[in-house]
Amino acid sequence: MCFVVNVCKRFANENPKVFVTITHPYCVGLLLVGTAFFFLADMLYVVPFIFDTSGAMYKLAWLVAAFIIYNILGNQLACYLTDTSVASLPEERRFPKTEEEHLWAYCDVCKMKVPPRAWHCKLCKFCVLRRDHHCIFTATCIGHKNYRYFFWLQFYLALGTGLSMGCHLLAVVVNKDFQNRYVLVWIIKSVLKRENNVHAGNWNEFLWQNWLLMLNTYALAFSLLMLPYQLPIFYLNTTFYTGSELRYNLGLRSNIKLLLGRRGFWTFISPWIHSPLPHDGTSWEEMKPLDISNF
Ligand SMILES: [Zn+2]
Ligand SMILES: [Zn+2]
Structure with a gap:
């Protein structure tokens, strides 16, 4: 994984324009x-195995899913639309x-002075605040x-991929048809317990359900992978590339x-909440030397 990241970083540094042209549309x-x-x-396949599609719980599941989707897409869009460059500052600042x-x-590239914690991005071609x-x-x-x-994205x-995985596991527990279509469950029931005639649906259902679980596992692992990087950012007020820097830490609050x-954290409700x-x-206010020695 680290090798792939390093190769990508090197390629991005040497060919920023090509890197952006390929990765941005593909990844977005x-x-x-x-x-x-x-x-x-x-919502259309897994959850109906758990809740009655005419019941209140199914409607509630739709509401929760819609809220999560709204925040994923809204925060992705807000990230893109928010100009955080040094050039976005008012003229006098x-x-x-x-x-x-x-x-x-x-900055030798932008030919201008930039504030503390601002760095030049080769891919964006401008300096970015903090x-x-x-x-x-x-x-x-x-x-x-x-x-x-x-952060909220x-x-x-x-949360979305975690709930999706939770729905899979719940469906396995509460619905026998759903349960029998998993390779592992099918093997345990058919081979280890020597049960014959384990009905696993037709071949397409069997493949689809196992493929869906595999995709969900990858998506959840990828989503969880990046979250630990946010901890030092909140606890120490650092950035992704300055993980152990203490000088700007003003306390968690x-x-x-x-x-x-x-x-x-009330901004979890919506990307459009004014904050x-x-x-x-x-x-940038810095930590007092006394505080550093106490840390
Ligand atoms: Zn950039
Ligand atoms: Zn610059």
Whole structure:
């Protein structure tokens, strides 16, 4: 896995234009198609094995699924639409105040001074405020202004694929027809317990259900893989590439506000909830030296 990531990084550095042309449409499309696929497969195939399709629980399942889909697609779109570049600052904030001048760096590519924690992205071709990383699934850089949307996108992807897997397992427990179509269950019942005539549906149903479970496992593993990277970002106010940096850590409560805005975790409700950030991404308060020694 690390080898593949390193090869991709090297290719992106050497051929940024080709990398973006290939990966952006493919990865954005994959996320959209994958989300629609699991939504329809679960609601039209798996969940009817668990709940009566005319009952209240089935309607509730539709509401929960729609809420998750809304947040996945909404946060993906908000990530893409939010300009987090240094150039998005108001004209008067694109230059350091006299007392901040020593903190700003010069970008040789953009030919301008940039605030602390801003870095140049070769793929976006501009400097990004508190740059976290470039995300190929939203076709943009993740930085100061759109980190909130990226976090909830990841959260809802993990929640969606987790619930999808939960529905599979529940259907296995409560429905015998569904249960018998899994390779493992079929083998245990047919071979180990020496039961004959285990009805596993027709061949197409058998293949479809096992293929669906395999896809769900991959999607869940991929969604969960990225979540642990968010922990140091919240606890230490670091970024994806500066995981052990302590200097900007202001405590969990303040870090959450800096990342998600003044409404904090209430932003889970919708990407369109107004949650202004405490500052514009140019002036970063640092941890006091005393606090570092106590850490
Ligand atoms: Zn730059
Ligand atoms: Zn970028």
